[in-house]
Amino acid sequence: MAKAIMLQGTGSDVGKSVLVAGLCRLARNRGMNVRPFKPQNMSNNAAVAAIPGEAGAGEIGRAQWLQALACGVEPTVHMNPVLLKPQSDTGSQIIVQGKVFGTARAADYQVLKPKLMDAVMDSWGRLKAEADLVVVEGAGSPAEINLRPRDIANMGFATKVDVPVVLVGDIHRGGVIASIAGTHLILPEEDRRMICGYIINKFRGDVSLFSDGIAAIQRFTGWQSFGVLPWLSAASRLPAEDSVAIERMKGMGTGKLIVAVPILGRISNFDDLDPLSAEDDVEVVFVPPGERLPEAARLVILPGSKSTIADLAAFRANGWNADLLAHRARGGAIIGICGGYQMLGRRVFDPQGIEGNVREAEGLGLLDVETVMEPEKTVRDVAAHSSVFDVPLRGYEIHLGRTTGPDTARPALTINGAPDGAVSTDGMVFGCYLHGLFEAAEFRRKYLGTMGIDAGKADHRAVVEAALDDIATEMERHLDCDALLATAR
Known part of the structure; x- marks a missing residue:
């Protein structure tokens, strides 16, 4: 033992x-x-x-x-x-x-x-x-x-x-x-x-x-x-455990490519953005409630949410829906991941009250899809493939809900060989259920390349592994690790 x-x-x-x-x-x-x-x-x-x-x-x-x-x-x-x-x-x-x-x-x-x-x-x-x-x-x-x-x-x-x-x-x-x-x-x-x-x-x-x-x-x-x-500066290269850390990650909005991410009340799996934050020419700006989505942003990402309908209501209460429509009118790109994907559709239905008492909500209407919440949760690691850039992806799914509609005829990618997500007719808005979308260096390189950003040089998993090694080295250097481990029983 x-x-x-x-x-x-x-x-x-x-x-x-x-x-x-x-x-x-x-x-x-x-x-x-x-x-x-x-x-x-x-x-x-x-x-x-x-x-x-x-x-x-x-x-x-x-x-x-x-x-x-x-x-x-x-x-x-x-x-x-x-x-x-x-x-x-x-x-x-x-x-x-x-x-x-x-x-x-x-x-x-x-x-x-x-x-x-x-x-x-x-x-x-x-x-x-x-x-x-x-x-x-x-x-x-x-x-x-x-x-x-x-x-x-x-x-x-x-x-x-x-x-x-x-x-x-x-x-x-x-x-x-x-x-x-x-x-x-x-x-x-x-x-x-x-x-x-x-x-x-x-x-x-x-x-x-x-x-x-x-x-x-x-x-x-x-x-x-x-x-x-x-x-430990290397800790900044590791995924944060919870949303407490977001306040330290808001950014100044001065990067070559600004990516705006609204801080949803029930934001989840926001470490999806870590590979973007690690790119030299990309600045991810987490936008807290009460602040506007920055007009300088060329990309807005709606991250995962534990409560899609509640976060939709809060999104509107913050006026972010108007900001997002203005961003879209300026030709800005938009990505929704998991709950963020559901929010981009026309409507979200929760007939069994899985998320709460509100059974139906109007979506942001930027993708022609609808989502119905269902009790069975999808939890799995997956192999995926980008339909647009023809590159392999790996990641995972954790979500409730089934999304359908005309825009799914243009899937953002395939997951385990099946189509997933949706893309707008002009290709500027897309959503999917894949967490870990940006971890693949080749996908980052090709997607950010469409915005004139030279990226995707580093394998993100290797970056995380190196950070773990650096932290272990610092602990060996500054702590009495022999005594620390000797206390175990």
């Missing part, structure tokens, strides 16, 4: 996901057979993963997919047995071991959580049986003691399986001494004893200037410091 170690954070977005990925790659580089594990995740950035023993596939958080890549293994649903996909401010779809379990409001989910621990423990046992080391990622913070009685993601899990915890603090946001010392102060003794030390993350400047900070944390907590990590 594998040893294990768990990284928990003093708060959300302190860098846990990246550090787990880096530790997984580091352990793999040391010759260990390692697996990632996150008992419970909340994110609309999902990935396709195998369901061991079954022919189909399921969903896990995109971060666990990345961590599996860092381990050099295929992702499975047991790496993230409980995934919550927010559909509204108070409710989420619940994915258990890759499959839709149901939906629940936040208050109801708190009651449901203990029942999901059986699935968590089943997946935990499966992973431990096949690895030397399991690196576990917490969710949010163990300092959320109001959630502790029913917790399955942080100390509730750590104490149940007796896995040692390393606390991660983010010095960039300020107050890191208080956040670590405060966590020590408010945790009950049963939880406090699980913490074997801490890591300071995202430090800029001369680390020697923080020596008094390390001494202060030692006085307050008695916990061991495993080291101080500098700001």
Whole structure:
């Protein structure tokens, strides 16, 4: 049975996901057979993963997919047995071991959580049986003691399986001494004893200037410091876990080619845009609610959405529908991916109320198609082919709904040999269900070439692999990794 170690954070977005990925790659580089594990995740950035023993596939958080890549293994649903996909401010779809379990409001989910621990423990046992080391990622913070009685993601899990915890603090946001010392102060003794030390993350400047900070944390907590990590620039080349990161990615709108992406309320799988962002002459500008789509943009991309009808309403409320029509009138290009594709059509129907109480909505009318939401979810990795540029593509599908209409007679591509998507009569608007559309270098080269951009030189997967190696190298350089790994049990 594998040893294990768990990284928990003093708060959300302190860098846990990246550090787990880096530790997984580091352990793999040391010759260990390692697996990632996150008992419970909340994110609309999902990935396709195998369901061991079954022919189909399921969903896990995109971060666990990345961590599996860092381990050099295929992702499975047991790496993230409980995934919550927010559909509204108070409710989420619940994915258990890759499959839709149901939906629940936040208050109801708190009651449901203990029942999901059986699935968590089943997946935990499966992973431990096949690895030397399991690196576990917490969710949010163990300092959320109001959630502790029913917790399955942080100390509730750590104490149940007796896995040692390393606390991660983010010095960039300020107050890191208080956040670590405060966590020590408010945790009950049963939880406090699980913490074997801490890591300071995202430090800029001369680390020697923080020596008094390390001494202060030692006085307050008695916990061991495993080291101080500098700001990891390579992390920007990795897919972000959730939409919290979008605020840091908005851009200034000064690139040679500006690509505008409206930030939908339930935006999903926006790492589809990462390969574009990595191109030197392309600037992806994420546009927050309340701001106009930039007139300088030559391409607007509507990304995936967990709640297409709700996001359509919000799109109009922001006035983006008028901006998009003006962009179209100027001859601008438009792409819709998954939920964004559905939004570009004439109407969206939800006869069974899968997304909510609204059963029908008017689309943006830029493609002559209609979508009907259906209960059966498509979840699969796929081989695809661009019909326009005659190049192979690879990616995945995660969606509800069936889209039909006259414009589908001009499919954007084929998926597993079947036509998918739709293209407008002039070719300037297209939509499809393929996530990962821009990952293929040759497709990027040919598509961006139509806009005069010399692109597609780098293989995006190779860029991600190199970033994982760089992060592992920085962790080896700045942390006491021998001591860190020795705490695993």
